[in-house]
Amino acid sequence: MTMVHIQGEDKGNIVLYALSTCVWCKKTKKLLTELGVDFHYVYVDLLEEDEKEKILDVMKIHNPVCSFPTLVIDDKTCIIGYNEGRIREVLGK
Amino acid sequence: MKEIIETGTDELYAHLNKEAEEAGYHLNPDVEHAKNLVSGMLVNEKRYGYRACPCRLATGDKDDDLDIICPCDYRDQDVEEYGACYCGLYVSESVIEGEKNVAPMPERRKPLEERKRREQMPATISSLPFPMWRCRVCGYLCARDGPPGVCPICKAKAERFERFM
Structure with missing residues (x-):
C-alpha cells in the first residue's frame, strides 16, 4: 500500500484516506500534523487503478459511501469529513 | 506547507465569482479556501478532461461523473440545508451575512448503481x-x-x- 507515514505521538493506528485535490482532506491532514500524532495517509486519486480498488474496498468497510476525508483510528473508530471537534475528542487532544 | 496553486486559478476564480453573483449564488468568502478548490478543479480538468468536484473521487468516465462536474447536481440542496455545497465553494446568503455557519454535511450523492436505477424512471x-x-x-x-x-x-x-x- 502506498501510505505516507507522518511520525509523531502514538495515539493508535491512525489512517487518513484523502484526495490530493480536496480542501477538507488538506485541513484534516494539517490538523493531525499540528496535533503531532503519528499517522499514515494516502491520496486515493493518485493511485493506479488496481491499487485504488484495493484501498476503496478497505475504505468501504468503514465508510460505505467512500467519501473523503475518511479517518480511521485503530480499525474501529471512523470519522467522516473534516470534523475538528470529533477528531480532537477521539484523539484526546 | 506552501500550497501548489494551478496556473489560471485566479482567472477562473474571478470568472466563477462574477457568474455566481450575477445568478444569485455566492462563492465562499474565505478566498483562500475557494481558490484552493478552484485549483483542484483545474487539476481535475487536466486529469479527466472536466472540472469534477475536487472533494469527490471521479471515475474518469464523464457519463458517470456528470452529476459531480462543478457546479454539481447537489449544490443547491446542500447550500440550502447546510449553508454550503459539499466542497464549500458555494455558500448561502445567510453564511455571507454571518447569520449562519457552514455545518459539516453528509455526502448526498448516491452510489452509482442507485443513480443509474433512478435515471430509468x-x-x-x-x-x-x-x-x-x-x-x-x-x-x-x-x-x-x-x-x-x-x-x-x-x-x-x-x-x-x-x-x-
Whole structure:
C-alpha cells in the first residue's frame, strides 16, 4: 500500500484516506500534523487503478459511501469529513 | 506547507465569482479556501478532461461523473440545508451575512448503481405539445424540442439537462 507515514505521538493506528485535490482532506491532514500524532495517509486519486480498488474496498468497510476525508483510528473508530471537534475528542487532544 | 496553486486559478476564480453573483449564488468568502478548490478543479480538468468536484473521487468516465462536474447536481440542496455545497465553494446568503455557519454535511450523492436505477424512471404525459427539460443543477424547467445549450439560470451545459416529462 502506498501510505505516507507522518511520525509523531502514538495515539493508535491512525489512517487518513484523502484526495490530493480536496480542501477538507488538506485541513484534516494539517490538523493531525499540528496535533503531532503519528499517522499514515494516502491520496486515493493518485493511485493506479488496481491499487485504488484495493484501498476503496478497505475504505468501504468503514465508510460505505467512500467519501473523503475518511479517518480511521485503530480499525474501529471512523470519522467522516473534516470534523475538528470529533477528531480532537477521539484523539484526546 | 506552501500550497501548489494551478496556473489560471485566479482567472477562473474571478470568472466563477462574477457568474455566481450575477445568478444569485455566492462563492465562499474565505478566498483562500475557494481558490484552493478552484485549483483542484483545474487539476481535475487536466486529469479527466472536466472540472469534477475536487472533494469527490471521479471515475474518469464523464457519463458517470456528470452529476459531480462543478457546479454539481447537489449544490443547491446542500447550500440550502447546510449553508454550503459539499466542497464549500458555494455558500448561502445567510453564511455571507454571518447569520449562519457552514455545518459539516453528509455526502448526498448516491452510489452509482442507485443513480443509474433512478435515471430509468422518467414520468411521461404524452399529450404535452413539447417535452420538458430540467436542469439537474438548479431545477430550471423549459418546454422545447431539446434542452438549451446553456442553462439561462445557472449556466450549466446542455448535457446537464434531463428529460423531465
